Amino acid sequence: MRLSLPTCPRINLPAFILLSWLHMLVQTWPYFHAGTATPAVPAQLFHWLAWPCYSLIYLLPALIVVAALAQLLPRAHKTIAAAAIVATVASLLFIQADRTLYDLYNFHFNGFVVNLLMTPGGVASLGGGADTYLSFALIIARVFAVQGVVFCIASRAEFAPRWERWCLATFVCALPR
Numbered sequence: 001m002r003l004s005l006p007t008c009p010r011i012n013l014p015a016f017i018l019l020s021w022l023h024m025l026v027q028t029w030p031y032f033h034a035g036t037a038t039p040a041v042p043a044q045l046f047h048w049l050a051w052p053c054y055s056l057i058y059l060l061p062a063l064i065v066v067a068a069l070a071q072l073l074p075r076a077h078k079t080i081a082a083a084a085i086v087a088t089v090a091s092l093l094f095i096q097a098d099r100t101l102y103d104l105y106n107f108h109f110n111g112f113v114v115n116l117l118m119t120p121g122g123v124a125s126l127g128g129g130a131d132t133y134l135s136f137a138l139i140i141a142r143v144f145a146v147q148g149v150v151f152c153i154a155s156r157a158e159f160a161p162r163w164e165r166w167c168l169a170t171f172v173c174a175l176p177r
Contacts, residue, residue, distance in 0.1 A: 010077055011084055013070055015157035017063055019150040020088045024055040027095050030103070058095055062087035081155075085147045092143050 032051040038044070066084045073079055098109050116122040123132060 010155065011066075011070070011080055011151065012154050012157050013067060016066075016084060016151060016154035017059075019154055020059055020063070020092075020147070021052075021056050023088075023146055023150060024059050024092060024095065025052065027092055027099070028055045028058070030099055059088065059091050062091045081151060085144065085151055088150075089140075089143050089147050092147070093140060096139065096143070 028051060032047055062084075065087045066080065069076075069080050069083050094109075101113060102108055116126075
């Protein structure tokens, strides 16, 4: 009896992008919800168009890295899978951290926050302790788990290649100007 390691499934990049974008929409929901508090119709329309577009823009750096790796290393399925999960998790975690920071202190990531995080004892100066780091670890594990499920679903999904062009055209047309 011969044992062999399972092969890594080939990623369906369009399906992975779509599902990761849906995950980002969930992460950015509080921004959208806060922006739609205004009853004015033009503001509502702007937020309905901006929310999905900006959610995709937040994922673009990660998706560009994954697409480049898929082109450069078409047979390195494990490397592409790992890069896809790690890169999208980094984007999702950054947005979640920014959202949490905004909820707590009413401002977004800036130089002050980066300096605070990089300075030894910076998090502790805000009252963060072991429970804060445990919360960070659990949030990171949750996002990794969700993106792992996204990858598994995307590797089994069957999409026709035509839909990508329509999605890209719709995205470009819907970008707020």
